Structure formats: C-alpha cells, structure tokens
Amino acid sequence: MPVATVTDTAVRHRLKGWWAGLDEPVSIAPLVTLRVVLGGLLLFSTARFWALGWIDDHYIRPGFHFHYYGFEWVRLLPPSGLYAVHALLMLSSLLVMLGLCYRLAALAQFLLFTYTELLDLTYYLNHYYFVSIACAMLVVAPAHRAVSLDVWRNPALRLTHVPRWTVGMFKLQLALVYGYAGLWKINSDWLLHALPLKIWLPAQDRLPLIGPLFRFTETAYVFSWLGMLYDATIPFWLSWSTTRPFAYVVVIVFHVVTGMLFQIGVFPAVMIGATLVFFSEKWHRRIWRIPNGESHAANTEWRMPIAKSVLVVHFLFQILFPWRYLLYPGNVFWTEEGYRFSWRVMLMEKAGTAQFYVRDGRTGREGLVVNSEFLNPHQEKQMSMQPDMILQFAHFLKAHYEKKGVADPVVRAEVYVTLNGRPSRLLIDPAVDLTLLRDGWGRKAWILASER
Amino acid sequence: MKIQYLLLLLLPFFACDNSGSSSGNDFDRRAMLEHYGQHIIQPAYGTLGSNTEILKTQSDAFATGLTEAALLQARTAWRTAYESWQNANAFNFGPGGEEGTRKSLVEEIGLFPVSESKIESRIASGAWNMNDFDRDARGFLAVEYLLYGKNQSTAEVLNAFQVSPNRRQYLNDLVQNLVSRVSDVRTAWSAYYPGFVANDGTDVGSSTSLLYNEFVRSYESLKNFKVALPLGKRPGQVQPEPQLVEGFYSATSLDMIKRHWASVEHLWYGQDPAGADGPGFREYLASVEGGDMLIGQTEAQMAVVRSALAAVPANQSLSELMAAEAPEVVALNDELQKFTRFIKSDMSSLLGIAITFASGDGD
Numbered sequence: 148m149p150v151a152t153v154t155d156t157a158v159r160h161r162l163k164g165w166w167a168g169l170d171e172p173v174s175i176a177p178l179v180t181l182r183v184v185l186g187g188l189l190l191f192s193t194a195r196f197w198a199l200g201w202i203d204d205h206y207i208r209p210g211f212h213f214h215y216y217g218f219e220w221v222r223l224l225p226p227s228g229l230y231a232v233h234a235l236l237m238l239s240s241l242l243v244m245l246g247l248c249y250r251l252a253a254l255a256q257f258l259l260f261t262y263t264e265l266l267d268l269t270y271y272l273n274h275y276y277f278v279s280i281a282c283a284m285l286v287v288a289p290a291h292r293a294v295s296l297d298v299w300r301n302p303a304l305r306l307t308h309v310p311r312w313t314v315g316m317f318k319l320q321l322a323l324v325y326g327y328a329g330l331w332k333i334n335s336d337w338l339l340h341a342l343p344l345k346i347w348l349p350a351q352d353r354l355p356l357i358g359p360l361f362r363f364t365e366t367a368y369v370f371s372w373l374g375m376l377y378d379a380t381i382p383f384w385l386s387w388s389t390t391r392p393f394a395y396v397v398v399i400v401f402h403v404v405t406g407m408l409f410q411i412g413v414f415p416a417v418m419i420g421a422t423l424v425f426f427s428e429k430w431h432r433r434i435w436r437i438p439n440g441e442s443h444a445a446n447t448e449w450r451m452p453i454a455k456s457v458l459v460v461h462f463l464f465q466i467l468f469p470w471r472y473l474l475y476p477g478n479v480f481w482t483e484e485g486y487r488f489s490w491r492v493m494l495m496e497k498a499g500t501a502q503f504y505v506r507d508g509r510t511g512r513e514g515l516v517v518n519s520e521f522l523n524p525h526q527e528k529q530m531s532m533q534p535d536m537i538l539q540f541a542h543f544l545k546a547h548y549e550k551k552g553v554a555d556p557v558v559r560a561e562v563y564v565t566l567n568g569r570p571s572r573l574l575i576d577p578a579v580d581l582t583l584l585r586d587g588w589g590r591k592a593w594i595l596a597s598e599r
Numbered sequence: 600m601k602i603q604y605l606l607l608l609l610l611p612f613f614a615c616d617n618s619g620s621s622s623g624n625d626f627d628r629r630a631m632l633e634h635y636g637q638h639i640i641q642p643a644y645g646t647l648g649s650n651t652e653i654l655k656t657q658s659d660a661f662a663t664g665l666t667e668a669a670l671l672q673a674r675t676a677w678r679t680a681y682e683s684w685q686n687a688n689a690f691n692f693g694p695g696g697e698e699g700t701r702k703s704l705v706e707e708i709g710l711f712p713v714s715e716s717k718i719e720s721r722i723a724s725g726a727w728n729m730n731d732f733d734r735d736a737r738g739f740l741a742v743e744y745l746l747y748g749k750n751q752s753t754a755e756v757l758n759a760f761q762v763s764p765n766r767r768q769y770l771n772d773l774v775q776n777l778v779s780r781v782s783d784v785r786t787a788w789s790a791y792y793p794g795f796v797a798n799d800g801t802d803v804g805s806s807t808s809l810l811y812n813e814f815v816r817s818y819e820s821l822k823n824f825k826v827a828l829p830l831g832k833r834p835g836q837v838q839p840e841p842q843l844v845e846g847f848y849s850a851t852s853l854d855m856i857k858r859h860w861a862s863v864e865h866l867w868y869g870q871d872p873a874g875a876d877g878p879g880f881r882e883y884l885a886s887v888e889g890g891d892m893l894i895g896q897t898e899a900q901m902a903v904v905r906s907a908l909a910a911v912p913a914n915q916s917l918s919e920l921m922a923a924e925a926p927e928v929v930a931l932n933d934e935l936q937k938f939t940r941f942i943k944s945d946m947s948s949l950l951g952i953a954i955t956f957a958s959g960d961g962d
Contacts, residue, residue, distance in 0.1 A: 345888060350801040350951030353628075362625055410802065410953060498948040500940035505834035514834030515936065517823050525955040531944065544834070551835045563940040565948045568889045570896065571940055 169315070169455055172308035174439070175293045176431030177424050179246075181317060182290035184420035185281055186244030189256060192413045193237045202229055206266055209523050211543050213268035213536050216586055221265045232259055243285065246295020250286070257282035268536060269526045273492050274414040277324055281317065281421065287454050288313045294435045307437060310450070316458055317424045322382035323465050327490035329379025336480075336495070338375065341367035342567040343496035351408050377401050385425035398422050409493065475590050480566060481574075481597035483533050484590065499531035499564035499574060503541065505548050508555025516544060532564050534575060534594050541581030558582050566597065626886035627878070629799045632806050634869055634877035636792050642872055643687040644785040650680035651778045654742075658774045662760070662767045670757055674746050678851060680777075681739050684709060685858035689817035689866060692809040693795060694787030700730075705820075707780055708738040711845050718744060722765045729776045737773055740845070745770050747848035803953040811880070811952050814866050815943055821859045822935040825852070830921050830932055841918035852917035857908055864901060867942070880946070887949055897941040904938055907931040 196202065206212075207226045214221065224232060236259040242252035261279045264270070290313075291297045292306040336342040341364065348361035348370065360366045377397065384394035402415035423431075432439065472485030479486055480495050503516035518527045521543070530536040541558040548556045557580045563571040576593045584593065657676035661669035691703035701707065717736040721727040729737060745766065748756040760766050798806045824845075826832075831839035844852040864870075869879015884890035911927045912920065920928050947954055 346949065346951050349887065353800045496948055496951070498944035500944045502936060502939065507837075510837065512831075512837065514836055515823075515827055515832050516834055528955055548834050553835055556834070563944065565945050568887075568949050570889075570892055571945050 166455070169312040170310040170450070173311045173314055174428035174432055174437065175289070175306050175309045176428055176435050176437045177314045177317075177426070178288050178290040178309060179294045179435050179437070180423050180431050181281075181288075181421070182246060182249075182285060182295075183244050184423065185278075185285060185417075186240045186242075186256070188413060188417055188420055189260065189278065189282070190237055190240040190244065191416075193233055193240065195413065197230075197233055197237075202233055204523060205270060205525075206263075209267075209521070209526055211521050211526075211540070212266060213526065213530065213539050215265055215268050215271075216535065218265050221262065223266055232263060235259055236263070246291035246297050249291030249295065249297050253282070253286040253290075257286050267526070268539075269529045271487060272414075273324075273488075273490055274411075274417055276488060277320075278417065280320060284316055284320070287451065288316075293437055307439070312455055312458060314424065316462075317421070318382075318386075319462060320465070321421060321424070323462075324490050325378050325382050327469050328492050329375055329377070331489070331491045331494055332371070332375035332378060336567050337371050340567075341371045343494075344371050344374075346496050346568050347408070354407060357404075374401075381422075382425075385422060388427060391425065391427075395422065395426075405493075477594070478597045481564075482591065482594050483535075484594075495567055497532045497564065497566050498528070499562055499571070501527075501531040501537060501540075501560055501562040503544055503558060503560045505544055505553060506557040506559075507553045508557055510554070521547075531562065532574070534591055535586050537562060537575065538581055538584055538586055545582045556582065572597070626883055628801075628807055628883070629796055631869070631878040631883055632796045632799055632810075634879065635810060636788075636795050638871040638875070638877055639866070639869070640687075640690050641785075641788050641792070643683070643690070644781065644788060646872065647680070647683045647687045648778075648781050648785045650676070650683045651774075651781050654680045655774050655778050658742075658746075658770055662771055665757065665761050665767075667753055667757055670746065670753060670760075674849070677739075677742055677746055678849065681743070681846070681851070681855065682858055684739060685855055686862045686865070686872065688859070689813050689862065690810075691813050691816070693791045694784045696809075702734065704780065704784055705817075706734060708777055709740070710734045710738050711740040711824075712843050712847065713738070713740045713744050715744060715749065718769070722763065722769050725765045725768075727769065727772070729772060737776055739777065740848075742770065742773050742777065743846065743848050745773070749848060801950065801952050803955065805953075807950075808952050808954065811947065811950075812954060814863075814880070817859075817866075818863050818942060819939070821856065821863065822932075822939065825856050825859065826928070826932050826935060829918065830924065830928060832932055839921045839924055841922040844918045844921065847918060850916040850918070853911055853913060856917070860904065860908060864905075867897070867901070883950060884946065889949055893941065893945050893949060897938075897946075900934070900938045900941060904931070904934045907934040 203226075206223060206229050212223060223229075235255065239252045239255035239259060242248055243256050257279070260282055264275050264279060289306065289309055292304050292309070298305045332338070344367040345364060348367050352358045352361045354361070381394060381398065381401075384390040385398070399419055402418050405411065406415035431437075469485075469489035472479040472489070475482060475484040477484075480497070501518065503518070504513050505516060506513040518530070518540075522530065522540075530540050537560055541560060544558050545556045559577060559580060560575065561577040562574040564574040565571040573595050576595060579593045581593075584591075654673070654676040657669070657673040661673040688705050688709055691697075691705050695704040697703050697706075712735070714733070714735045717733055718741055721736060727736070735741075746756070748759065751759075760770070795806045798804075801807050824843075828836075829839060829841050829843040831837070841847075846852045846855045865872075867879065868881050869877045871877065881894060884894055907927070907930050911917070911931060912925070917928070946952075
C-alpha cells in the first residue's frame with residue numbers, strides 16, 4: 148500500500164516538526180507574569196480563607212469529612228497542623244511570587260494547596276482544581292529565571308527565552324477550561340429555558356445599576372447566551388492580536404459581573420490574572436523590562452525532555468476525562484456520575500433534603516438522623532444532592548451508631564432533590580441499605596431516574 | 600468575517616424575542632421585610648415581653664404570699680407567657696441571635712429538657728449565676744419545673760417554696776432573667792429594624808436569608824426535638840423517652856406543639872397575630888416561576904400535618920401517648936417529616952436564597 152506509506156511518512160514528518168517546534172524559544176516574560184499573579188493570588192486567597200475563619204469552619208469543627216474517591220488516605224491534621232499548613236502555603240506562595248528558592252517553593256505551594264483541597268469533597272470547586280493544575284505547571288516551568296530573587300542571587304540563572312511549551316501549556320489549559328465551560332452550557336435548560344439564571348438573577352435585583360434589569364426574564368436569556376458564547380470563544384479572541392484588547396475588556400467585565408452576582412470568592416481575579424498569558428511577548432517584556440536577547444537559541448539552554456511527554460498525557464486526560472459522563476446512563480446533572488473535574492461551572496440550581504434512617508438490625512427499631520448533628524450547613528447542603536457523598540455519610544452513620552450500641556445498623560435515606568426549580572423527586576432508592584454498597588467507577592444503579 | 604461574529608453576538612437578542620410573555624418579577628422584598636418586622640416579629644416580642652412581665656408580677660406575688668391560689672395564678676401566667684413564646688421562637692438572628700458569649704434567645708430561654716439536678720443543687724447551695732453555661736438550669740422550662748414540680752401535688756410544690764427561701768429567690772432570679780432577656784431583644788429590635796429592612800438582598804447575611812433560615816430551623820426543632828426525640832425516633836434510642844417532651848411538668852406539650860406549628864403556618868402566609876395577611880414567603884414564592892406548584896404541594900402537606908395534630912387525643916398527656924407510641928403521634932412524626940423538603944430545599948432553591956457563606960463554583 149504505497150499511498151498509505153507516503154501519507155504515513157508525511158504525517159510522521161509533520162508530527163516531528165511539531166514536536167520539535169514545542170522547544171522553539173519564546174520570551175520568558177509571560178511566565179514571570181504568571182508566577183507573580185498566581186503566587187500573589189494564592190497568598191491573598193489563603194490569607195482570606197484564614198481571616199474568614201474558614202480553616203476552623205471547614206476543617207476543624209465538623210466531626211466528619213467527605214473524602215475524594217481514591218484519596219481516602221489523605222488524613223486531616225490536628226488544628227495546629229492545619230494552621231501550619233496554611234502558614235506554609237502562604238510562605239511558599241510569597242516565595243513563588245518573589246522567585247526565591249523557586250523550585251522548592253513551587254513544589255510546596257502545589258502540594259500544600261492540593262492537600263487542603265483533598266481534605267473534604269464538600270468544598271470541591273472547579274476553580275480550585277484549575278489552581279491546583281496551574282500550580283503543578285509552575286513547578287515545571289522555569290518561571291524564576293528572570294526578574295526573581297534567585298536570579299539576583301545567582302545571575303548565571305538568567306534566561307531571556309524558554310521553550311514554547313512552557314508558556315503554551317498554560318494557554319491550552321485555560322482554553323480547555325473555557326471551552327468545556329462553554330460547551331456544557333449548550334443544553335436546553337441553559338439556552339432554551341435560561342435556567343438556572345432565571346432563578347438566580349431575580350434574587351440579585353438589588354445590585355446597583357444592573358439590578359433592576361434582573362426582574363425581566365429576557366435578561367436571563369441574554370446572560371445565558373452571552374455566557375455560553377463568552378466561555379466557548381474567549382480563548383480565540385484572546386489569541387488573536389486584533390481582538391485581544393477588546394476581548395480582555397470583556398474578560399474583566401464578565402468576571403467582575405459574575406463576581407458581583409454570585410458568591411464565588413477569588414475566582415474572578417484568578418481568571419482575570421491568568422488570561423494575561425494570552426498577551427503578546429512584547430507586552431509582557433515591557434512590563435518586566437526583559438530584553439529581547441540577541442541569540443534566541445543560546446538563551447534556551449534550559450531543557451526538560453520528559454516534561455513534554457508528561458504534558459501530552461496530561462492534556463489527553465484533560466480532553467478525555469470530561470466526556471466520561473457519556474459512559475453512564477441518565478442525566479449527568481441528576482446523577483452527577485462524571486460531573487466533577489469537567490469544568491461544569493454554574494450550570495445548575497440543585498438542592499436536596501436528605502433524611503437518613505438507621506435501623507437496629509436486631510430489634511428492627513428505626514430512628515431518624517439529624518444531619519446537622521454531624522455536618523456543617525455547607526456539608527449538609529452538598530451531601531444532600533450528591534449520591535457518592537450520601538453513600539459516604541451512610542457508611543459514617545453505620546460506624547457511628549454501631550459504636551453507640553445499635554446492632555448491625557441498616558442505613559437508608561429518603562433524598563428529595565430539586566433540579567433547576569423543578570418539583571423535587573426521590574434521588575435514590577429509599578429502600579436500599581446503603582451500608583451494603585461501595586463507591587466505585589461503575590454505574591450507581593440505586594440512583595433513580597430523573598424523569599419517571 | 601467580522602460581520603459574521605457580530606451577528607453571532609446578536610443571536611441571543613433574537614433568540615429570546617420569542618420567549619413571549621415576560622414574567623417580570625416585581626416582588627418587593629423590602630415590603631415583605633417591613634411586614635415581617637413591623638407586623639409579625641416586633642409584635643411577637645411585644646406580647647412576649649408583656650406576658651413575661653405579668654409572669655413576674657404573679658411570681659413575685661406568689662413568693663410573698665406563698666398561697667396555693669397565688670401558685671395557681673403564677674402557673675397561669677407562666678403558661679400564657681410560654682404560649683406567646685411559641686410565636687417568637689423563630690427569630691434567632693439580629694437582636695435575638697448569638698453574640699459573643701450570649702447565645703441565641705431560644706437557647707437562652709427556651710432550652711429543654713432542663714436539668715433537675717442542676718436546678719436543685721443550685722438551690723441547695725444558694726449560689727448561682729444567670730450567665731454561665733448551664734442554660735439547662737434556667738429559662739422558661741426551669742420556671743415550669745419550679746412551679747409545677749415533678750409528679751408533685753400542688754401542696755407539695757407549695758411546701759417546697761415555703762420551707763426554702765433559696766427556692767423563692769431562685770424562682771425570682773429566673774423570672775427576672777427571662778424578663779430582662781426578652782426586654783433586651785425587644786428594645787434592640789427598634790434600632791435594628793431600619794437595617795433589617797434596608798438589607799433586602801438574598802445573599803448570606805441578608806435579612807431574607809436570615810429570616811428564612813431561622814424559619815426552617817424553628818420548624819426543624821419542632822419536628823426533631825419536640826416530637827421525634829421524645830417519641831424515641833432517633834437512632835440509638837431503644838424506646839420512647841417521654842420525659843424529654845417540651846412542657847413535661849405542666850403537661851402542656853401538645854398545646855405548645857400546636858401553637859408552634861400554627862406559628863410556622865403564620866410565618867409561611869405572612870399572617871400577623873390577628874390573622875391579617877401580608878406579603879410573606881408564600882407571596883414571594885408566588886412571584887417566581889414554579890412557585891405556584893410548590894405552594895400547592897406545601898399547603899397540601901400543611902393541611903395533612905394540621906389534621907394529624909388534630910387527631911392526637913387531647914384527653915391524655917402527650918408524654919403518656921409517646922410512652923405508648925400511640926399511632927396518632929407516630930403519624931404526626933411521619934407527616935412532619937414529609938413536610939421538610941418543601942420548605943427546606945425546594946423553597947430556597949426556587950427563591951435563590953443563599954444559605955451558606957462558603958464560595959460557590961463560579962465562571
């Protein structure tokens with residue numbers, strides 16, 4: 148088959164060219180921006196978390212924590228340890244920002260931040276997931292080799308150029324975050340019914356200037372469509388120099404408005420900061436006063452051969468993992484099988500009431516659990532609509548009441564969930580003994596259909 | 600090229616053109632807050648305040664007179680005051696909320712069961728403090744314990760007061776504490792009111808969110824602690840624990856539960872004590888899409904709970920009925936449970952009221 152062979156060779160040739168192209172020298176300046184912005188934001192965000200008393204509220208006070216599947220081994224430190232972790236996280240973020248002892252600081256920043264995220268599934272947020280990924284990328288990127296205290300101490304470290312992939316990985320990651328966020332908005336509730344914005348916006352009618360607009364259904368439609376178009380296309384507008392200045396203004400307006408509308412913490416600042424990476428090399432160079440170097444090649448002696456291969460695996464995962472929901476039957480919004488780690492953001496209004504029953508296997512006497520005895524309001528809210536968390540809580544209840552003298556506890560739950568304002572329905576089979584079930588990748592057959 | 604993109608941006612404006620009749624939401628949350636503040640919350644504290652003052656007068660008269668007639672009058676005054684508390688026990692935010700070492704009003708004056716041993720040992724020692732952590736040794740239900748006694752005849756209760764000046768003093772201090780705690784909250788409300796009305800958003804800490812959360816909490820405390828717990832319906836309980844009912848010593852439990860439930864209904868409808876209707880949660884729900892459906896479901900279950908309450912025999916004390924796990928009480932527990940989801944998750948979800956402080960997932 149000579150034709151196929153010729154094509155094969157051509158493809159291989161092009162691939163090789165592309166692979167080599169990833170090492171082409173580009174200015175280090177965008178990396179410096181990212182280092183300073185992400186380090187600074189993490190420092191601020193951790194200080195804010197501490198100041199709001201959330202270390203205590205989120206981690207110390209609750210008697211029970213929901214774990215991430217596969218990360219059950221992550222242990223909660225005693226209170227002093229948790230405060231130490233947050234103090235060290237702030238210190239490492241400061242060092243990352245300044246570019247001092249950079250590799251170690253960036254590694255510590257990544258590990259400590261990710262550790263705090265893994266402590267309780269309740270607080271899972273897509274933007275924390277993004278921050279974790281960006282922190283991991285900072286560990287690999289040579290972002291300290293210009294405009295940093297490390298370079299000031301050891302000028303031999305100074306670089307003006309770095310391989311293209313070190314900047315490109317941040318752009319691709321951002322494009323995926325936005326792209327998927329936009330893609331998942333293409334559904335009938337979001338576009339045709341303006342849900343959940345139709346619920347959320349009228350509740351914000353007291354905002355200055357734009358508030359009164361939210362009383363009109365039309366506003367929810369406009370916001371839904373613009374939100375979808377923004378997410379799906381903004382990476383393109385940012386990549387193209389002609390549209391970039393306008394697109395960045397849109398980025399700022401969009402994130403500031405969503406920040407005012409919703410309780411989303413530092414997230415708007417993270418996106419407004421991170422998207423700066425799309426700006427031209429010249430723009431970043433001017434900020435940091437980095438010369439454009441005489442010989443590009445000579446200035447790119449920094450190499451990390453294995454990193455490119457690891458990145459290919461990472462991005463394959465990033466591209467494929469969000470689609471796993473297709474392997475499960477039913478509506479992903481309802482079952483949440485394959486919902487997380489897929490950049491589904493602000494997509495639905497969902498809430499539930501979960502009544503657990505614990506039956507003494509010997510006497511048959513059944514009692515009603517008061518969730519707030521064990522969980523804080525945030526934990527209870529999240530648990531009451533997510534099957535895997537319901538299962539974890541049921542197992543906790545079994546162990547708890549076994550210790551309290553209930554023999555062979557049978558735990559079942561009547562969970563009513565409302566999705567996008569529809570009348571609530573039973574989420575799971577209320578008769579099934581949850582203690583007999585184990586979480587896993589498999590389909591959860593005990594979840595009832597959303598439409599019956 | 601660029602024209603195409605511009606058209607794409609305009610698409611949503613065309614797309615929503617045919618969304619038809621705009622259900623422009625013009626519900627006035629401020630008017631709702633004014634109504635709750637002016638016609639429900641402050642009057643509830645007002646009545647509670649004057650009734651605790653009457654209780655003070657009567658218990659003072661009893662402490663000096665030490666007659667059976669005075670004891671009975673003090674009991675009646677207690678009962679009236681505690682009945683009015685059922686209309687004021689859902690506002691544990693702002694002046695009625697936690698602040699520093701002071702707990703919310705319901706925890707300061709409405710805690711039950713009380714600790715008989717703590718109360719008796721305080722009286723025996725003659726030393727007590729009305730600001731310590733032993734909240735189960737004071738409040739309405741400690742007064743009840745003293746005035747009614749545990750399985751004691753009126754003569755026995757009277758005698759206990761006659762022989763113990765400490766007992767008389769403790770009763771006096773308990774009632775005085777009630778009067779001043781209620782009066783503090785009542786007074787603070789006039790200064791709090793303008794801010795309460797002005798804070799008319801739906802985010803955490805907004806008046807609507809505070810009012811709503813405490814409304815749900817009040818209902819849940821009725822269900823969990825006034826019914827399920829004494830009925831032995833908590834996991835680990837092997838039998839009913841009828842001594843845990845509210846109003847155990849006075850055998851007023853069922854009446855208090857009925858009044859508490861009525862106040863839940865009044866709050867839902869936005870009814871003032873005279874029964875006059877104003878803009879309340881019900882009207883707020885009616886203003887949003889899907890609200891009418893939820894109102895229908897909620898009120899249907901409300902009617903079921905109401906008849907379950909009416910079906911509980913009134914000629915027997917609730918603690919006795921609970922001890923026997925009477926089917927009417929078990930049914931009441933079940934129907935209360937079925938009501939929960941309507942006002943807990945369904946309602947907050949439809950109205951978009953924030954219930955926790957933590958950050959959500961933004962984009």
